[in-house]
Amino acid sequence: MKPLTKNMMRSINQAKGRFIAIILIIMLGVLIFVGVKATGPSLNDSLNKTVADKNLSDVQVVSTTGFSNKDIKLAQKVAGAKAETVKFKYVLGGRSKVAIALYGYDKAAKQNQLIIRNGRLPKNDHEIVLDKNARNNYDYKIGDTFKFAKSADLKRRSYKIVGFVDSPQYIDNQSRGVTNIADGQVSLFAYVPQKQMNMSTASMLNIHFNSLKDKNTFSKSYKSAVDKKVKLLKNEFKGRASKRTQEVASSYLAILKQQQTALDQLKAVNPTMAAQKQAQLDASKKKILKNAKTTYTWQTREDLTGFSAYGESSDRIAAIANVFPVFFFLIAALITFTTITRMVEEARGEIGTFKALGYTKWEIAKNYFYYALSAGVLGVILGAVIGTETLPRIVLGMYKQYIALDWVITSRWQTIAIALVFSLLATVGAAVIVVRKELSEGPAALMRPKSPKSAKKILLERIKPLWNHLSFNRKVSYRNLFRFKSRMFMTIIGIAGGTALILTGFGIQNSITASGNDQYKDIFSYQAVVKMEDDANYQKVDTILNADKTYKDNTRINSATAKLKAGSKQVNDVNVYTPESIKNFKKYVHLTANLKDKEVVLTTKTAKLLNVQVGDKIKVALTSGKTVTLTVGAITKNYIGHFFYLSPQVYRDKIGDFKSNTLLLGLHKQTAAQRRKLANKLLDSKQVMGTSFTHDVFNTVSKMSALLRPIILILILLSGILSFVVLYNLTNINVSERIRELSTIKVLGFYNNEVTMYVVRENIILTIVGIIIGYGIGNLLTAYILNQAATEQVIFPLTIHLVGYVVATLLMIIFTAIVMLVTHKKLQHIDMIGALKSNE
Template identity: 55%
Template sequence: MMTPMTKNMWREIAANKGRFIAIILIILLGTLIFVGVKAAGPGLNDSMATTVEAQHLSDVQLFSTTGFTAKDVDTAEQVSGAQAEISKFKYVTGGKNEDVVALYGYQPHAQQNQLKLRSGHFPHANNQIVLDEWAKREYGYRIGDMYRFNQQAKLRQRTYRIVGFADSPRYIDYSTRGSANVGDGTVRYFAYLQPKQLNLPTATLLTVRFKSLQSLNTFNDDYQTAVNKKVTALKRAFKPQARERQQQLSAKINRSFEPQQKKLTQAVKQLAQLKQAAGNSAVLQQQQQILEKNQAKLTAAMKAAAAKTHTVYTWQTREDLPGFTSFGDTSNRIAAIANVFPVFFFLIAALITFTTITRMVEEARRQIGTFKALGYTKWAIARNYLSYALMAGLIGAVLGSVIGNITLPRLVISMYHMSIPMMTTVPVMWGVIALAVAFSLIATVGAAVIVVRRELAEKPADLMLPRTPKSAKRILMERMTPLWRRLSFNQKVSYRNLFRYKSRMWMTIIGIAGGTALILTGFGLNDSIGSTASQQYGQIFHYSATVSLAHDNQSQKAMRVLEGTNHYRGAAKVHMTAGKVKANGDQLSDVNLVTPKDQQQFKKYVTLSHPLTGNGLVISQKIASELKVKAGDKVDFITAAGQKVTLKVTAVTPNYMGVFAYMTASAYRHAFNAPPAVNTLLVKLDRQSSQQQNQLARQLMEHGDALGTSFASDQETTIKTMSSSMNVIVLIMILLSGVLSFVVLYNLTNINISERIRELSTVKVLGFFDGEVTMYVARENILLTVFGIILGYGAGWGLLSFILNQATTSQVVFPVIIRWPGYVVATLLMVLFTLIVMWVTHQKLKHVDMVEALKEN
């Protein structure tokens, strides 16, 4: 049987359902986005980790210039916990558009890198091929089609029948399949044939998987540290193996040339004997010349064959596979957003909830005084309001946590399914949920504890009397007599009331400003991430493509190819080298050092904030921020070959994509004691179609002595993909921010009306029309809304800047941009919410019982 106190609590909930639901909604929204966005990043990582684990993705990939044998498998498995496999692999061209294809030999019993069949079946016969699922989606291939390879692929046959489509754990992102040294240099998709069809004498790829690493998440630092240690152990094991492999091949080559060498040696001996017997005739001299030529040819052939025995290993881990780094960057970016945006969102929700609970308890002064007069203990009275706050807080927190943990990460992952094939695994964020529940209870129960304790300290007689109203004070505007005289009576009342109830004023401003800031931040995230490429290639870089040359100072062939196309508009010759920059005990890798051949021409291709002068170095802002250096400081640049030079920083220049440093040719010569060799062309082109770009890249590879061509449009596409991957998160943040703003404004207006019901009833009794009574309150809301929106503009910009600073990656710095539609939508939403609340308030005030309201103490 319920006690009178419990009955009273349920009556209070029934009588003020709107307020109880509003508290639940505010807490629910706060915890939903706090837990949901926090779970999105880990959800992506766990889903991908589960996917690659299910398909047994290798931890390490090893390529060799001389191939692999069973002995190499044994060498790899000397490392503790290693499981190794060898397979045949090479890059070839084929298909409708001579696409670059990553071609593998299919092994039905492979324990690593297992294919996931999407349709059809695996290639069991010699004339069958399985293609990448992306080849079906993007290039229109179908099961039963005939697929034809280029002659240069050197396969057993050129034409195969497509029997299936599959996904591979090696390729987790449909938008990127890596680069190659054939065709146009960009891999379009992968394919699998029977191993013999690749026509390779030995395996060309060795993969290693460690059982001990499979319990670690691929994208965590613990995994990276562990796999790096394993790579170090593998390199140590393969060091003598490289020498042994080279010796074996050299011996084999020598044996293959022995018969020819013996024949030549015998012919030389016979010729010598003939010279002794018959003298050195013209015929014998001619035969000697022929033998010498044959010997020279044989020696050259032996040297060329010996050069091919030089064994060089190329090591890769998972982060070197196409798409892995960008996927990790995206999940880290979401995690960075989750560290700021939801916290700010939740703090606003908690602050408003705290205010609402405080007002609710203060309104119950008469009840508290009555219960106290009836002899109830302080704990019994307090428990009534603490239970109310606890119930509202728990319902909102639990519902928000469950809905957030289940829905938001799955929405994000489902969006990724369009471009990344992966399973869905969402971790239960127990720690985050506990934190959200704790903060929710602090905002609800904590507020109730503070206010109830304060109220219970008073005597019952004092509690049953209404609290003495705040005395009106002259405000600053009243001292401005010319202005104050021009204001109407209603305007004067509104301004006085605003400053009379300062706490309510600031709560409304904070609520409006916070909502505006959150909505602006959502739009700004989309604008900033999406504009990164246009800022880079519009304001800083003014070229369309980068062509890497195969040989230093040999740009003639590439220039002939470029000048032969109608789209060519010019090129700048530069020396570009990658290295590391060190300063203040920190290090930044993958820094591109650019040295132009002609500085005046270079200005047309790259805009720097400061001109290149003297022997110093102009660095991009990423280097400056990461290494904490500025103009005048010194940094160490270490080339890929290990050469270290100390350089003075002359200026810091803006840059958004990649990490760059610039110096003059004279500065380079002074620092490195060698002239900078031209190895890269920065090329300006008219707009080209994707097919035209691929054709140009192919021509540069085949006839221009180029290693590869990188187009700005590809970078822009990558950024657009990155931006679109954030769309779901951004949309959710905008929608929930809007809902929170509306609930906050509605709740604070209700508090305002309930506190001033006698005042409003008095105004109504005095003969004010319904619209005038509504405007009596709404005018204050309009002023606070305007002020809150303006304040929200600044807060939104600051919040966006902070989030983007946290979300930067090793290669990308995001510009802070909020385009005008963001401001317009945020403003219109706030105005719309204010108008809706005004309409609801108007309906409520029309039906106020003035007599009952005025009878209240």
């Protein structure tokens, strides 16, 4: 081994702590950068693999009158389309009479294949497979009997459970969608043999395109391609609804025609009786035509329960990955750059010696390059492997309680390459800059110690009353802080960065939770929305409500859905609320802008998407077909969904006769069973179309927060570790740089505690300053990430609870205390004589 190499190996051995610290800092930076960057794509890859393997349909169509073979052929006219029909309806069943999405099982079906989690699929008419949630949440077992309500209209009411499954149509374990029966929430899905369902035709048409199978289901190209396919399908089905209505109605109308012939003969014999029967016949005819009317509901994957929420969750992680790890990595790279710089500067005596012995600049420099390169590469390899293999797996493992997928984790070589480049810039780049600078000096200058920086008067010294009351030690500490400015800034950056990252972790978690709390506690004070039938008897509903012990009060409103347009901007599915009484409405919906008699109020996110302000005009297209132009009178805060509020006067002036069609209910705290019971009673009254509870929506938002919790906890933990390593490393640099100074004051008779405080006092001041600056950076970083993570439907208020500040502060104080103890032990064993020996 050459002398230069031997010397470098000896240096690494003597300062193992510094070499390990460089590797650890790079490793942490790369780990978080690569790991978080890999998590979002891993979520998407997992879903893409599942939907591709199980042939999830790209388009689903639900018909009120069912589908025939004609419809399958019609759908398959679109290039590449494969169409299948399935029997489907919502029914009541189980021990608790919950709402169930019931499908007819057909083993020949190619699309939406089930994922068996336990047991097997049905083979006989008396067998059923249930949603995995039936086992997990309702304690059903294989071999148990599952019973449906009589209203389910099946060939038998009881079936033997032979398996539990997941479905690519229901990826979200926490939600199964909404319906207009029971409490409005679907609790389970189930499959019975198709022949067991008393339905003359299939009610759902599934369409799949093989050409779209390899596309990322959340990509713009996939969505664009699906939109084009839906447009082509709708074009093929143009006019089909009326023809289908005639097909369905024709058999019934044929019977009525026979009755009409008999009735015509009766008119000659008994006109009075004939008139009565004619009225009954006309009513029957009208009812048949109404019930046989065909309407199609078109859905894409985005409309499936939990699908959009999953994509949004993935997008939020991507938003975090675009900011949090980058900031984390920049801090790591900056500290590494400083460490390498100090290491080379400390070796100037050795560089001078080797230069005097005749070694070339390259021979001297390359050893320091190799030192930096080895630390950087080792850090990158460890960080990339641990980041790719552990972080996504931990997060996805925690996601399993929410999402029904088989996970796929792939290495992101582009991200690893970026991390490698930045790591080498921080290590080798620092070595190149400093070695080049040192080698420009002559051997004699290099072998002499670097002249210490001269102290200058600081601002505090000019405040005489304060300065004169400070002790000698404090005066020295304050002077040294400004004497070594680069170290001061590095320590502040390290502490501020760590504090900011920890605070950001808490901030993201708190803000996502706050969106639900602020919406359903501060803005909305009602607990349920009851959608009434067109000719509902409100007195009957009031009787049911008053008999319920959880009921408090209600207010009546007109609710509708509209499409809002302003210029080229458009927002769909906006909830339009018009109260019967503005005064009563204020008890249930707390707007930050008053709803006046002649005004309309728009919510914040909707206004932003439309790019409108107070005084601007918007076009409102209601689902009823009415389109009006209104002026925005005020903009109010809102965090979830799109809402548009009208006064009754504006409604009458611009839209037409005002009629209430919805109740907002105030309820005491309810259990799930109480919600189901109330919803069922209201539905059984025949006056109510359906009931939805804000509790269910709030739970969905809470789940969004829960989905991010694993990754937030990991980010907080790693931020804390980075902060500790940074503080420890910078303190070590501080001590090694000032070893002669510290030895001098020790020789002069300073006690061990005084020598320690001589150094640590500076750390305490810099830690306090760093924490305070970190508070500000943490808020800015959180606000930026929340802005990036916001979706079209949800925005997040910047919220960081006190516990976030307390934890971030306490961690920094604990880290400073640990470093103080380690430094104290180290300073007790300083070789004062060796340190004070002159190099000359």
